[in-house]
Every structure is written in structure tokens, then in C-alpha cells.
Amino acid sequence: MKFLVGKADAASGVFLVSGDQARLIADAGDDLMGMIQSGAIAPDYDALPGPDVAVAEITPALPVAEPGKIICLGLNYVDHIKEGGYDIPEYPALFMRARNSIMPAGAPMVRPSCSEKLDYEVELMLIVGKGGRHISEDQALSHVFGYTVFNDGSVRDYQRKTHQWTPGKNFDDTGAIGPFVVTPDELPEGATGLKIESRVGDEILQSATTSDMMWSVAKTIATISEYTTLEEGDLIAMGTPPGVGHAKTPPRWLRPGEMVEVEIEGIGICASPIVDEAEAYAGAAE
Secondary structure, three states: OEEEEEEEOOEEEEEEEEOOEEEEOOOOOOOOHHHHHHOOOOOOHHHOOOOOEEHHHOEEOOOOOOOOOEEEEOOOEHHHHHHOOOOOOOOOOEEEOOHHHEEEOOOOEEEOOOOOOEEOOEEEEEEEOOOEOOOOOOOHHHHEEEEEEEEEOEEHHHHOOOOOOOHHHOOOOOEEEOOEEEOHHHOOHHHOOOEEEEEEOOEEEEEEEHHHEOOOHHHHHHHHHHHOOEOOOOEEEOOOOOOOHHHOOOOOOOOOOOEEEEEEOOOEEEEEEEEEHHHHOOOOOO
């Protein structure tokens, strides 16, 4: 199944997607948490009362409006590790994102006023459907509700100010999520073997496959659940492949007026216009 949380005219909530059309799932709630917590299975598309809505007419919202945790892998593709000048880690490089740093697909990605070094990172993201602690690797995939696309927008000079990456990974409105969430039965096991790509217009920035990940989805869930209890609706981002802007010569930063797209085969495209902070928040303090 493929879901899209958003709004089209008077209809808002969780839509079930079929091709370029979608239908609202009545009483599913404002986001996917209702379905995750209830364990409800969406009805067949044809069983839903109409009307059909064109996917293009739906303004996306976050699949999970208030995730309890947003956990990200920083280094999960060998060639990306090398281009960043890091040693191959023996344990995943993990960091957290705050709620203010994320926004839905289609919303502007904000280049902050204090830096021009806004970078892109296409990533596979999973939504936890069943919580737990000390989850075994062989049971881990049963804890996945679905997969989506994430652009881990990073402000590189702030990321490199200390050994901790928190500042560069937590600027407001730099992490785009969605718009689609695809259930595991629609994808290869563990979402492996999927083409993963980022681009601006015809310029291909990153292009790889999720089979290149060092830590699989199952291994990542098992590793994280050793130290924290995973909860329903938590988000886990699986790291980015090589080709990021700071590693190019000269560096390739995102610029206002551009539209960056990140795409994962079988899931969809997450597109974000780039805007300056002054434009994004004009009038916010008035």
C-alpha cells in the first residue's frame, strides 16, 4: 500500500494512493499514527468511497506529525564515508534531529542567513510501526510500518564546528520527508536494491542503490533498540550515498530559487524549493 498524508480542498488526512489518484481513508486520523497504533489495514482502494483526488492536487503533510524520536545514521555508505574523509566506523554514527528541523515534501527548504553551505542528502527513512527494546535482527523488519524518502539537508560549516553534528543537522526546516509512505510488502525485503538519487533539474547529484548500505534496516533497528526503546511513529533515516555537495570540486551548495529532488525507486520523489531564511520567515515576528 502507498499512503499520502495531506490536504486537498476540504478533504484532509490519510489518502490511499493508486497510480496518480488517491482516496481519503475516512476516520484514519490526521496522520498515520492512528493506523500505526491500531494496527488497522487500509481497505482495498476500490472499497473506499470516492471521490478520486489527483495526487498532484494534494498538499503533503508530515506522515507522522509529532514523531517521538528522529534518529539518523550519519555514515552508512562506504564511498560517502571516504568522500567525507572519515574512517570506516565499526559502529553506526548516530545523531538526532529535532521536530523543528523537519518539514513535509513540497515545503521550502530554508537556507539559513548565517551560512551559504546548505547541502543535500537523499536517504531512505523508515517509520516504526511496532515499538520495542532489544529487538533481534531477525525480528526487526516486523517492526517497520513503512518506508519514505528523506532529504537530510545539512549546513556543513555548522556541522563541522565540533565533533558533534547537532548544529548542522538541526536548522529549522532543512529536513524534508515524504510525501509517500510505502508498506514493506510493496518493496524488496529491507528496502534493499532500490535506486536512490538526488538532483536539481537535469543535474544528477547522487545516484546509488540501497544495497550499498553498510548497516541494513534490520541491523540498524536491532542496534538502536539496544540503547533505547523504539516507539510507534519513531523515524529512522538510513544515511546517504556519495555525491554530496561539500565533497565536490568546487563544492555544490543548494541555492535559493532551485528545486532539489530526492527519489527512491518504488517509493517516490520528495521535492523542495530552496529559499533564503529572510524570505521564508518574512512577517513571522510581526
